Amino acid sequence: MSVQAPPSQAPRSAPSPSPAPVAVPRLVSRSVARVFVVISVVGVAATFVMGLVVAPTDAEQGDAYRLLFVHVPSAWLAYLAFGVTALASALYLVPRTRSPRWDHLAGASAELGVLFTGLVLAEGSLWGRPIWGAWWAWDARLTTTAVMLFLYLGYLALRRIGGSPHQRAMRSAIAALIAFVDVPIVHFSVSWWTTLHQDGSVFNDKMQVHIHDARMNAALLVGVVAFTIAYATLCVARMQLLAMEDGLDERELQLAIDERLANRVTGPSGATPSGPSAASPGPTQPAVTA
């Protein structure tokens, strides 16, 4: 477990009134984190500048196509984030590889996946209004993407239900694997059903879409790379926060246990009880856990 056990799991007969703070190891050093933050900010800013200024106006779609420089990287990241969530969840479910870090990674990545899926839908809708003439259509790709968003919102809600960190990790890992079934359906929906959303364009020879302008290609490439680095940076930061939150919960639990033990030893009014239970708590005493 990434959270170190507090040294205050002391003899029950002499509980410590205030346990030492639970220490959570840093996933990356501050200097490395700073470098990644700077690269992410510069990369996303460069994507915006290239998409808005450097890339030329499209001959057919005009300027509306500029939204795709955000839409496409967001879609790629939604896939990546949910893929990472599924992989980390599977690693948590396997007893040999089980670690709270996998659960933290799954939770962090799913949250970012939801953020990017929301962006995909919003950007796609804004692009669809001038190009398709509609904000929304019950098209296969759009509908399955919306289903994916709600599935992972449900997953995030499930993570907030009470229980021990292990209980939370187990049930959310199973939910993540079930939710991931929708991801390939989203991806292949444009091939399986011929509806409004076009098939994959950039790497699809059948579509015969050739981006001749190097500035358009560069803007798309920079967007994908920059958003991926930003995702990795945010994911590590969110994992750190999840580990800290687990550490805080553990410390609160430890404080509550110590307080009850202290009340047992001294009595609620401060008087020392004379019974034998004062020195050795009975079987109903809450267990001091690591």
Added chain:
Amino acid sequence: MDSNWPYVAVGYTLAAGSLGGYVTWLVRKLRRAERSLPPVQEPPR
């Protein structure tokens, strides 16, 4: 000027706003958690 620019402007503002908002929320929560729970000291180099 292309009549589609308002859609583009809203789209980019939305992207910047959501990413920026998420980063702000995350940094705030991290700082608050760090105040209550000091992380392990980095080993001396």
